[in-house]
Amino acid sequence: MSELSLSPNTSGWRSDPAVWPLVTAVIPTKDRPQLLARAVQSVIDQDYPADIECLVVYDGTEPVMPEVRLREGRTVQVLVNNRTPGLAGNRNTGYLAAAGELVGSCDDDDEWLPGKLRAQVELLREHPRASAAASGFLYHYRGKDIPRLAELPVLTFADLLNDRHLEANASTYLIPRAELLTEIGLVDEQLPGSYAEDYELLLRAARLGDIVCVKEPQSRVYLHDSSFFASRWQTISDALAYLLERVPEFRQDPAGLARIEGQIAFAHAALGRRMPAARWALRSLRKSRGARQSYAALVVATGLVSADRVLATARRFGRGI
Known part of the structure; x- marks a missing residue:
């Protein structure tokens, strides 16, 4: 745990633009220390006017604090997956330990762009009945960024049935933690290999309420030939x-x-x-x-x-x- 303290805003953020909620970023990881440091640093460097808690959850490997540059209002803590081995259990370990009113995820080989949290919190403020926020992203493959703008400003359950809408993925979504732990439910740990676990989770979120989307890219998602599901x-x-x-x-x-x-x-x-x-x-x-x-x-x-x-x-x- 870093020595920086958390001082969460705990009331009124949906209706009061002067109040910004504490956000928890969960980063599941396993044996990718250099990529992990980049992901954690992108969370720390958010242009966000309130505190951010970053939880790094290790799955089956010895936890090591990533080498990052901390700043005031940011904390980093390392945890060990204490649930089902695999990505779903890793995410859930972080979500259950989170202190934030909002929780997001960033895969350890991805990164958040600096304005992500500010843009998504502002959008959730404008849509108080939304179950989650997502965003466009930069699809990075073999040294090239390909912008993927959010196709729709609002994603319904029917929209997600009809098409995958990749703007709603594990490194873009932001969800109110209270709803995640109750009406929506945690990530499904029975899903074979945790494949498409973010899609299944967001389908459940969309049953509860629409998912609002920031059109412009707010994350960079790296696809490479060693990606976790490349050949499984x-x-x-x-x-x-x-x-x-x-x-x-x-x-x-x-x-x-x-x-x-x-x-x-x-x-x-x-x-x-x-x-x-x-x-x-x-x-x-x-x-x-x-x-x-x-x-x-x-x-x-x-x-x-x-x-x-x-x-x-x-x-x-x-x-x-």
């Missing part, structure tokens, strides 16, 4: 199947369901399972001809192009599968 295709397939079970409303949105089924098809194709890949892809395309993941799966299933090459090409244009 079986885990991805299992997690997406679990997601479809947990969110039956996907059946009411053919395009949204086709997108998820196309992703499952691509995972099977990446694993060399041509017949399951074709079945999932055709099932998807019967619902929506616009499911680009299904076309990619069929191409990979032919063996003419590898899944890694398709994924790398998509990332160069700021996209995923």
Whole structure:
């Protein structure tokens, strides 16, 4: 724990523009000390007029205080995941230990841009019934920043069913902690491999209230070939199947369901399972001809192009599968 003290603002921030709430940033990490220091420093350096608590949660490794430059009104504490091993348990350990009225997350290989918290708190003030805030982001791949603006100012539950809306991701969202621990609920620790755990969480948040979005990028999300889920295709397939079970409303949105089924098809194709890949892809395309993941799966299933090459090409244009 740093020696700087916290003095949280505990009342009236939604209605009083002179009051700024304490924010807790949770950074889950494992064996990436240099990247972690960059992420923590980006939290410390926020242009935010109140205190920020940064909780670094280690999963299965010895906790080490990152080497960062502290300033007044900022604290850094290291914790150890005391829940289910993996990303979901890591995040929940931090959320449960947080003192902030608002909690956010920053993956240890990402960073927050300086104006993130100020812009999102101001937006939540303008929309007191919102369940969370998100924002545009910079998609960084192989040395290049690709701006991804928030497509919509407000995301509803129906919007998130229909499309992934990547502006709502683990390194952009900001959520009132009281709602996270009650009506919304913690990150689902049963989700296989914690894949898409932020998407599943935000779907639940959107059931409670709309998610408001700062249009301009407020985070930088780094995609690289060593990213945690880069080639864990079986885990991805299992997690997406679990997601479809947990969110039956996907059946009411053919395009949204086709997108998820196309992703499952691509995972099977990446694993060399041509017949399951074709079945999932055709099932998807019967619902929506616009499911680009299904076309990619069929191409990979032919063996003419590898899944890694398709994924790398998509990332160069700021996209995923």
